[in-house]
Amino acid sequence: MSSLFPTYSRWEIEPDWAEGSIMYGKDGKKYLDYTSGIGVCNLGHRPKVVEEAIQEQLKKFWHVSNLFPVEIQETAAAKLAQAAEMDLVFFSNSGAEANEAAIKLSRKATGRSKIITFNQSFHGRTYATMSATGQDKIKHGFGPMLETFIYVPFNDLAALKEVMSDEVAAVMLEVIQGEGGIHPASKEFLDGVEALCKEYGSLLVIDEIQTGIGRTGKPFAFQHYGLKPDIVSVAKGLGSGLPIGGIIAKGNLKDVFGPGSHGTTFGGNPLSVSSALATMDAIFQDSFLAEVNEKADFFRAALEENLLPLPNVNEIRGIGMMIGIEINQNVPDLLKNLRSNGFIALPAGENVIRLLPPLTTTKSELEEAIDILTKVLTQNLGAAV
Incomplete structure (x- = not known):
């Protein structure tokens, strides 16, 4: 019997060793890992430049x-702020803590309490970030949520206008809803959100926890749209696997956020910050991001060519290396079939x-992924739900 709370539905693979895009299970099987630790290992498993930076700080x-x-x-703060074309950084331990800081900063800066999501x-899954999340399934059993959050349909500017006020x-x-199903926002919607925030004196907070640090082919996804947010939250890909957010x-x-207004014991830990700095040094290079975009364009085009003709594939969407394949089948079963064929992917929505x-x-590796996805989805044509 495990001593861990059963909060996760564990997969059948127990990792033994990993490098780059490849993971080996304790069963000796090789897997192409396209989860990146849920968007964390943007440089792959155990990137050498990050490992060396951590070892240097360890000493x-x-x-x-x-x-x-x-x-x-x-x-690291200067590097992060420069990449976002902003000014100040607060380091935390995780994405949820980063969003907690964003919520606190927004409320204290404006003297208002309502936040629209x-x-x-x-x-996130802390109490405030769970309250901010627009999905009921993660809130079941925890009692009343914080009442100051207002939820409206995504990509619906008219619905947002109805609830905007000088109390927000x-x-x-x-910019791209990740856990909700890989849904990118439209430029018209985002431009409208930014304009409404300016009109009402509300802050624009962009959650880049999954989309940031090169994931979409730019340092941050909001940069595809020319937005100027007031606050951006980051985590996941920032530390290449060491816990850090901000x-x-x-x-x-x-x-x-002056002295005593906010704080953390472990946030900005030197080991995590050393990993973040080495990660940013690698990713925030024009040549690196150009290569990411080139590979992403190839991958997206090949996925569309091979998968869209299949009747069990409804749509392919996303930006850069953040892609969602909407299907009309049982996703957990299909993901298990993919793993049995040596390919690891994630669900969304x-x-x-x-x-x-x-x-x-x-x-x-991208070609290998396309081959496996095509094979498994073709084999499962009769399993539509």
């Missing part, structure tokens, strides 16, 4: 607390296969 100190100035924090959104502290959204904010919010390849994956 100095592991933890001193945020009572001390830590040079590597300053360097969207149906099928996902912002912020509008909080994902918010990036505009400079006019500096005094809102009720009927979507989510592909989050490492940004470093090779063209030959």
Whole structure:
């Protein structure tokens, strides 16, 4: 009997060793891993540049607390802020904590309490971020949620206009809804959200926890749309597997988070920050992102060519290396079939296969993924639901 709470439905694979896009199970089987640790290992498993940075920091100190100035924090914060074309960073331990900080900062900066989020959104599993999330299934059994969140349909500007007021502290959204099914926002919708925030003096908060750090072919997904958010939350891909998150904010919010207003014991841990800095140094290069976009264009075109003709495939959507394949079959069963064929993918929403390849994956690995997906989906043509 396990001593762990059964909060996760574990897969049948127990990892033994991993590098790049490849994972080996303890059964000795080789798998092409296109989960990237749920969008965390953007440079693949155990990238050498990150491993070396962590080892270097290990020889100095592991933890001193945020009572001390830590040079590597300053360097990483400057790199992160520059990539987002913003000004200030607060480091946390996770994406949920980053969104907690964004919620607190929004409310304190505006003196307002209401925050608008969207149906099928996902912002975390702490109490405030669970309340912010627009999915009832993660809230069952936990009693009343915080009452200051308002939920409206995604990509529906008219619905947002109906609830906007001078009591709204912020509008909080994902540019691409990840857990909700890989649903990109339209430019018209995002431009309208930004304009409404300016009109009502509300802050625009963008959750880039899954979409950030090169996942969509730019440092951040909001940059595809020319948006100027007030606060951006990040995590997942920032640390290549070490726990780190944070918010990036505009400079006019500096005094809102002064001494004693917010804090964390482990946030900005030197080991995690060293991994984040090495990760950003690798990803935030024009040549690297150009290669990501080239591979993403190839992958998307090949998926559409091979899978869209199949009657069990409804749609392929996403941006960059964040792709959703909407099907009319039982997703858990199909994912298990994919794993038995040496390919690991994720679900998203009720009927979507989510592909989050490492940004470093090779063209030959992409071709292998296409072959396996085509084979398994073709074999399962009679299993529509």
